[in-house]
Amino acid sequence: MPPKPRTMRLSDRHVAYLQPTEISEDMPDPPEGMYRASEDDHRATIAQLLAQIDDPGEIWFFAYGSLIWKPACDFIEMRTGTIRGWHRAFCLGWNNRWRGSDEHPGLMLALDRGGACKGVAYRLPPDAIEDNLIKLFEREMAWRPSAFPPRWVNVQAGERTMTALTFCIDRNSGRYVSGLSEDQIADVLAKAVGSRGSMAEYLFSTVAHLEQLGIRDPHLWRLQHLVAERIEAVYEPDR
Numbered sequence: 001m002p003p004k005p006r007t008m009r010l011s012d013r014h015v016a017y018l019q020p021t022e023i024s025e026d027m028p029d030p031p032e033g034m035y036r037a038s039e040d041d042h043r044a045t046i047a048q049l050l051a052q053i054d055d056p057g058e059i060w061f062f063a064y065g066s067l068i069w070k071p072a073c074d075f076i077e078m079r080t081g082t083i084r085g086w087h088r089a090f091c092l093g094w095n096n097r098w099r100g101s102d103e104h105p106g107l108m109l110a111l112d113r114g115g116a117c118k119g120v121a122y123r124l125p126p127d128a129i130e131d132n133l134i135k136l137f138e139r140e141m142a143w144r145p146s147a148f149p150p151r152w153v154n155v156q157a158g159e160r161t162m163t164a165l166t167f168c169i170d171r172n173s174g175r176y177v178s179g180l181s182e183d184q185i186a187d188v189l190a191k192a193v194g195s196r197g198s199m200a201e202y203l204f205s206t207v208a209h210l211e212q213l214g215i216r217d218p219h220l221w222r223l224q225h226l227v228a229e230r231i232e233a234v235y236e237p238d239r
Contacts, residue, residue: 002214010204010224014231018191018198025196028097030143037144042137046130049150053163059129060164061136062155064088064119065109066202069209072139073132077123080213081157083166087115088217090185091169092148093177098196106192106199107177107185109206110148110169118215121155121164133165140167147173182219186226190234200227 030036050056062083063071092108100106111117124132141149148167155164169176180188192199207224210217232239 003216005208005211006221008204008207008211008224008228010200010207010228010231012204014228015198015201015204017231017235018193018200020193020195020197023195023197027142028195034143034145037137037141039134041144042134042141043130045137045141045150046133049152049165052152056129057126058162059124059126059133060121060155060162061124062119062121062153062164062166064111064117064166065206067122067136067140068120068213069205071122073135074125074128075122075132076125079121079155079157079160079162080118080215081121081155081162082116082118083111083153083155083164084116086111086113086117086153086166086168088117088119088220089169090180090189090223091177093175095192095194097194099194099199099202100192101194104188104191104193106194106202107180107188108202111166112169112178113171118210118217120213121157121162136165145173146170147175182222182226186223186230189223190227190230200231203227 065088088109089112090107090109091112092110094100094105095108096102096105148169150165151168152163153166155162189199189203203224207220
């Protein structure tokens with residue numbers, strides 16, 4: 001049995017203070033030096049990836065952040081599991097569109113080298129693999145070149161090991177952010193708001209779903225406490 005979810009300090013109350021002036025799912029123009037990926041681009045990436053594995057009829061992808069609570073495509077099976085050699089980190093910057101602004105840019109999760117990461121593996125429908133990978137890539141790789149391109153990893157789920165696609169940071173992309181303390185990351189997450197919501201909401205949803213799955217991430221748990229503390233200091237100074 002997974003452990004019972006803990007009570008988070010960060011809550012819907014905190015998230016409600018940080019609302020975008022206008023919510024939009026529209027895709028903004030790509031930053032300078034990047035271009036919007038086409039369906040042909042995604043199909044070419046899929047062909048390259050599927051050529052690297054023995055069984056292209058069974059495809060899994062590994063979720064470590066927002067894909068846990070918003071998978072972006074259809075799936076027929078899910079398993080919690082662990083990958084090794086990569087860890088979950090707020091290392092993808094700087095987002096001034098979806099969950100950030102020019103004044104307060106956001107910092108997103110990606111997988112960075114080292115350590116291990118517990119997350120969720122989703123199996124795609126075998127009769128619609130390409131269509132669902134396109135949906136996934138449209139969500140995660142809307143612009144090219146990608147700062148966190150897809151790659152195959154091994155997921156240990158109980159006694160089974162499966163190969164799965166996931167998204168790992170390219171440290172040479174120019175969007176790689178490292179060396180920030182937890183306090184510095186919390187400062188960012190407590191202020192950034194964009195057209196799709198706030199970084200506080202992103203953190204809240206990720207930690208809440210990890211807890212429901214029985215996945216304990218000490219780093220994110222400390223961050224949710226620090227972010228709530230900062231929001232309270234601004235919006236509830238006399239509480």
